[in-house]
Amino acid sequence: MTSSPDKNNSDNINQEELxxxxxxxxxxxxxxxxxxxxxxxxxxxxxxxxxTIFPL
Structure with a gap:
């Protein structure tokens, strides 16, 4: 099975966030x-x- 391009793109975005x-x-x-x-x-x-101490 092949993955859809949208799923691969969302995986890359999630990896960048983490x-x-x-x-x-x-x-x-x-x-x-x-x-x-x-x-x-x-x-x-x-x-x-x-x-938390200096909330500016």
Missing amino acids: NNICDECKQEDESVTQNLILTSYKICKSCRVSK
């Missing part, structure tokens, strides 16, 4: 995926703490 790179500091961390699932923001644990 690349463990923080949107704030641009560093790679495994907590990025965890925070993406929990809060729907792609930020690492340290950026999340700093955003």
Whole structure:
């Protein structure tokens, strides 16, 4: 069986979203995926703490 082009395209987009790179500091961390699932923001644990303490 062959996959439809739309399915392959959506798989590529999902892989780009789950690349463990923080949107704030641009560093790679495994907590990025965890925070993406929990809060729907792609930020690492340290950026999340700093955003909680200093919410600007």
